[in-house]
Amino acid sequence: MTFQSQLETALQNVLGEMEIPPALLSKVGVTAAKDLQFGDYQTNAAMMLAKVLKKNPRELAQELIDKIELGDLAELSIAGPGFINFKLSAEAFGTQLLALAKDDRCGVPTTEAKKTYLIDFSSPNVAKPMHVGHIRSTIIGDSLSRISRFLGHEVITDNHIGDWGTQFGMVIWAWKGDLNESALQEAPLQELLRLYRLASNASKEDETIKNACRQELVKLQAGDEENTAIWERAVELSKQGLQAIYTRLDVSFDHWLGESAYNEQLGSTVEGLLESGIAKESEGAVCVFSGGTSEKKKDPFIKSDPDTKEFVDFPMIIKKSDGAFNYATTDLATLAYRRENWNPDHVLYVVDHRQGEHFQQLFDIAGRLDYPAGLHHVAFGTICGKDGKPLKTRAGDLPQLEDVLDEAVEAAQRVIAEKSHLENEEEKAALAENIGLASVKFTELSHNRMSDYNFDLDKMVALEGDTAPYLMYSYVRPQSIFRKLENEFVLPDAVTFTEAQEIHLARMLSRFGEILPNVLDDYRPNVLTTYLLELARAFHSFFEACPVLKSAGEVQTSRLALCYTTAKTLKQGLSLLGIAAPEKM
Ligand code: ARG
DSSP, X not given: OOHHHHHHHHHHHHXXXXXXXXXXXXXXXXXXXXXXXXXXXXXXXXXXXXXXXXXXXXXXXXHHHHHOOXXXXXXEEEETTTEEEEEEOHHHHHHHHHHHHHOTTTTOOOOSSOOEEXXXXXXXXXXXXXXXTHHHXXXXXXXXHHHHHHTTOEXXXXXXXXXXXXXXXXXXXXXXXXXXXXXXXXXXHHHHHHXXXXXXXXXXXXXXXXXXXXXXXXXXXXXXXXXXXXXXXXXXXXXXXXXXXXXXXXXXXXXXXXXXXXHHHHHHHHHHHHHTXXXXXXXXXXXXXXXXXXXXXXXXXXXXXXXXXXXXXXXXXXXXXXXXXXHHHXXXXXXXXXXXXXXXXXXXXXXXXXXXXXXXXXXXXXXXXXXXXXXEEEOOOOEEOTTSSBOOOTTSSOOBHHHHHHHHHHHHHHHHHHHOOOOOHHHHHHHHHHHHHHHHHXXXXXXXXXXXXXXXXXXXXXXXXXXXXXXXXXXXXXXXXXXXXXXXXXXXXXXXXXXXXXXXXXXXXXXXXXXXXXXXXXXXXXXXXXXHHHHHHXXXXXXXXXOSTTOOHHHHXXXXXXXXXXXXXXXXXXXXXXXXXXXXX
């Protein structure tokens, strides 16, 4: 059990004997102390409860301290207006460390409130290769899936690819006039991109071509045989290309239910919304307007006109006046499908923040339909170049994801050439691939997802700094100690810590199980990256201050137990970020 829950349980046992309204009681908790000077944990229980118990907070705190049963676990003291501080004993850290060392979950409890999460992530528009922006949804979504699964939730992942949009009108038009069959065989995604760009540039210059492309889309949507065949082939090739990148990134999905999977349901979705009065016809289109339940400023169906400052309708169009359905219609149909098939408690949409308005409207409509799941837009910002502007190639396009990954691997190769102890070229190449991809992932996950960040390859792959290689190295370090031991390391029955650095490392290790669940509070993997960096720093301070191989007896076994548990926890933590820890570097 984590220290936090041990302390909370002991506190609740005392409070359970007092007359406290249950709602208030459930709010009482123990938190990790910000300043370690006064203790490891603290609670403001006495201050929260003094009023209902008609007592002075400091006196109540003393009463709680006298009654609470913690044995040798912690020393208690009162601070300020009535905080209770818990200072854990060195013995408590020793016992906990051994428990962590033996636990294959590194102290992370399996949730007692198991929920079903549907995670919609990556979801690129196909017929175009993935660009650098797609890294964000792909990596954040993958990590959230891994973490929620590890915590014990039921997790369903769905790649809601855009396989039915306007881009296909263009691809089909150019395919008919300009397809290079052998290029398509060799590098399908590049050929599809070439066709798409050809049509897209031509339509910008020529209105008749724009119309021709639209006609191809209309024919496709009406079930035209030739266009359907081209579409099928283009989608199939695109999926293969995407799969190659997912394999390289070690990302997988339970489902690939793209937009086209919902084609049959679009008509009835709109009919249903018309019947229930949520949607109505307007200027030939079908739209959803404000439900009138929220304040105008917060209403996603109302906008303030920038010129007149007056509020104007901002409806969600679900069927265009030409009869076509759109992205919004598909998302509404998808809601129903997911409910019927999986009945999730939470649906996470890991999508660019620029789609914020779309999701606000979607969620509002879901609310009017009494949709039972919690819907969350897990939004993120933009990736910028070193200059702080959105990342672009020299030609002004978004860089393709594959190129970016290759460049990261090359940057890793440079570091390895300079610093690695590996001799074997094959091992070096594998390590470069690992470090390159890990660096891209870690950089992504270590930022607050809403902030933009600068993509600086050399900084990302450096051994020093808040980087993936730094964490990998912190794993390799203890591993190399175990290789140097004469006998195989066996966990001892007891450990003793006397040095501050030993205790601090044990403290950091004991927090893994307390911190990991917090990732899901606001869907922030950077809660985990911050923790892992702090753990690695605690390990390095310990390692500098406390010799391991040069020590002996109980001191050595205790220190080895710390090394062992650190390596194990780092490996587990990294794997939840989708990063494989190498054994040697
Ligand atoms: N294909 C969309 C895009 O590239 C993202 C889809 C996200 N998922 C969803 N259910 N809307 O912008």
